[in-house]
Amino acid sequence: MAGKIDKRIAELGVTLPNPTAPIANYVPFVVTGNLVFVSGQVPIFNGSLKHVGKLGANLSIEQGYEAARLCGLSLIAHARVACGGNLDRVKRVVKVGGFVNSTPEFTDQPKVINGCTDLFVKVFGDAGRPARFALSSTSLPLGAATEIDAVFEIAPAARKPARKAKPKRTAGRRRR
Numbered sequence: 001m002a003g004k005i006d007k008r009i010a011e012l013g014v015t016l017p018n019p020t021a022p023i024a025n026y027v028p029f030v031v032t033g034n035l036v037f038v039s040g041q042v043p044i045f046n047g048s049l050k051h052v053g054k055l056g057a058n059l060s061i062e063q064g065y066e067a068a069r070l071c072g073l074s075l076i077a078h079a080r081v082a083c084g085g086n087l088d089r090v091k092r093v094v095k096v097g098g099f100v101n102s103t104p105e106f107t108d109q110p111k112v113i114n115g116c117t118d119l120f121v122k123v124f125g126d127a128g129r130p131a132r133f134a135l136s137s138t139s140l141p142l143g144a145a146t147e148i149d150a151v152f153e154i155a156p157a158a159r160k161p162a163r164k165a166k167p168k169r170t171a172g173r174r175r176r
Contacts (some may be wrong), residue, residue, distance in 0.1 A: 002039035005123065009076075012122055016077040017045045017070075023141065028141075029082045035094070036152040038084040042144035043070035051145040059145050064100060067145040068115030075116070075150045076123065080082040083154055092148030093120050095151040096132040101140040116148050 002010070009016065020136035022028055022039065029038045043050045043066075052060045059067075076087070083089040098113035100106070112132035120128030131151070140147045 003086055004086035005090065008123055009087075014123070016074065016080065016117075018047070019077045020044050020047075020074060029078050029117040031041060031082050031154075034091075034153055034156070036079055036154055038075050038078045038082070038150050038152070040097075040099075040149040041071045041074035041078070041116055042141055042147050042148045043067040044074065045070055049142055049144065052143040053113060054101050054103055054106075055108070055145060056103035061108055061111050064112035064145050065115035068098065068113050068117050068148060070115075071146055071148040072116035072119040075148065076120075079150075079152050079154075084154075084157055084159075089154045090127070090158065091153045091155055092126055093117075093124060093130040093150060093151050096120070096130045097149045098132065098134040099137045099140060099147045100134065101138075101143070101145050102136045104136075104138075106136060110138055112146060113148065115146075116150075158160055 013133070014083060019028060026039055029036055050070055051059065051063055055061065055064045079090060080087050096117055098116060100109040100112045102109065113132065117130060122131065
């Protein structure tokens with residue numbers, strides 16, 4: 001049965017991509033305590049890199065916004081895996097770090113990274129509104145327009161009820 005976040009994703013007409021494998025020596029996410037740190041995601045959707053180029057040169061703010069939105073979809077897909085498939089465990093999006101491949105004159109990085117955080121608010125409600133930064137970069141991996149990482153706070157996984165232990169039998173003969 002789909003949870004409330006999965007239902008909201010369906011209502012939005014959003015399809016989460018398959019989580020991408022790392023392209024270097026790192027893991028896609030780390031769970032420590034009640035936090036999930038998801039590694040930086042570029043705008044790859046189901047194996048295909050989208051929106052290659054520089055904002056302020058050959059890409060518009062709208063294209064950058066869509067690139068950031070695709071990064072957000074990948075971040076949610078990895079968070080789902082980290083939560084054992086249950087996005088209802090996400091209590092809030094804590095932090096988002098956004099990098100925009102842009103020219104030195106480009107100054108609308110926050111408008112671009114809104115593509116990710118607007119998605120998070122639509123999916124998670126007010127709990128999707130993170131602390132965040134949006135920075136310019138002269139280059140990003142694979143020539144991607146954006147790269148974004150995120151930290152999610154999650155609820156503990158539901159525990160399975162403990163099974164009753166069977167009484168131990170002792171070896172040997174019974175005393176009479």
